[in-house]
């Protein structure tokens with residue numbers, strides 16, 4: 001009986017009203033309506049649909065005695081149902097339980113479960129409507145970023161994750177035993193992207209980056225997904241415009257395609273930001289804080305809560321530029337008129353703070369060598385990187401955008417742990 005039906009995805013059910021179809025999925029919710037009728041919500045990964053079963057159909061008792069999360073195959077006729085939160089309903093004429101679930105499913109997690117328990121049970125939490133919507137949106141966001149890069153003729157490359165050359169300084173390096181040597185999990189693919197520019201022109205990668213962060217915050221993961229474009233023959237202004245265009249593209253595409261996800265998260269105020277975005281130098285930001293009684297020692301980092309204070313004040317994305325060089329990594333090009341400032345840029349967005357960090361790269365061979373010496377780097381470990389400055393250097397720059405932080409911003413999530421499949425924090429390596 002079951003194999004004769006047309007198998008459809010729940011997301012496609014709207015195109016099958018009046019037809020007899022088969023769906024395969026999991027029993028998300030079960031509600032009894034007396035002894036003779038059941039209401040289910042079935043989930044197949046592409047969506048949720050309401051299913052009505054009467055006790056005269058084959059397999060009814062099997063489902064009646066089953067628990068939430070049992071895997072099921074349902075056949076039945078699709079109808080539109082404006083009252084149902086999912087818009088459509090299937091009146092089942094056959095049902096099969098593929099594999100049952102256990103009564104303990106009801107005890108696994110509760111609405112008031114602690115954060116740690118929810119993290120322990122993340123493999124079950126991700127089955128939920130909101131958690132799975134975040135994962136599905138992640139897939140969409142990656143598509144929008146790739147689409148943007150294709151439009152701009154950037155080539156995607158796949159740099160190594162195991163590396164010997166630190167990119168963002170020693171403090172957050174993850175060492176890995178590499179036979180008789182020590183390797184590090186990459187903090188950023190930037191150096192490899194720079195090295196490949198003369199081969200491919202503008203490039204990008206979407207790859208994991210790793211930071212051994214000792215503190216737990218709302219926006220730090222130990223392992224995160226990093227979108228990094230790198231562009232040749234550009235100046236600082238081009239780089240900032242490129243970053244602006246990226247944000248505009250992903251927000252536009254989200255508004256076009258993901259309005260239901262935005263609705264699910266109660267996001268009503270996402271707008272395509274006006275171009276040019278607000279810009280502020282580091283010195284101007286310090287003045288902003290001073291006028292509000294918040295002091296930051298000149299040259300010091302603007303910490304997370306202060307970033308948010310600034311950007312929430314404006315309620316729109318803000319580029320911070322002209323950071324003190326001493327604060328920034330060895331590879332930053334300095335401002336020609338003032339070497340104490342780096343050609344660095346961070347993009348801050350409301351509710352999260354920094355989602356993009358980037359800048360122009362030092363393209364002069366002698367200068368990059370002396371910078372590496374300043375940080376006591378082993379020059380041999382960086383030959384492959386510095387050679388670009390020796391054989392046909394060009395002005396170039398790029399940035400890194402944190403995927404999870406961007407999702408946190410767009411879906412207004414309270415914490416980065418909800419923006420990733422299985423988060424990694426200090427003391428958390430499971431699941």
Ligand code: 4AD
Pocket residue numbers: 167168187188189190211213219220221222224226228229354355356357358359398399400401402403404405
């Ligand atoms: O500002 P960051 O450290 O810049 C770099 O790594 C550059 N090498 C990138 C480049 O120019 N190609 O990191 C870039 C972005 C941040 O703005 C943030 O969005 C994200 O990466 N990020 C993190 N996201 C989650 N957890 C962490 N621990 C993160 N650290 C950085």
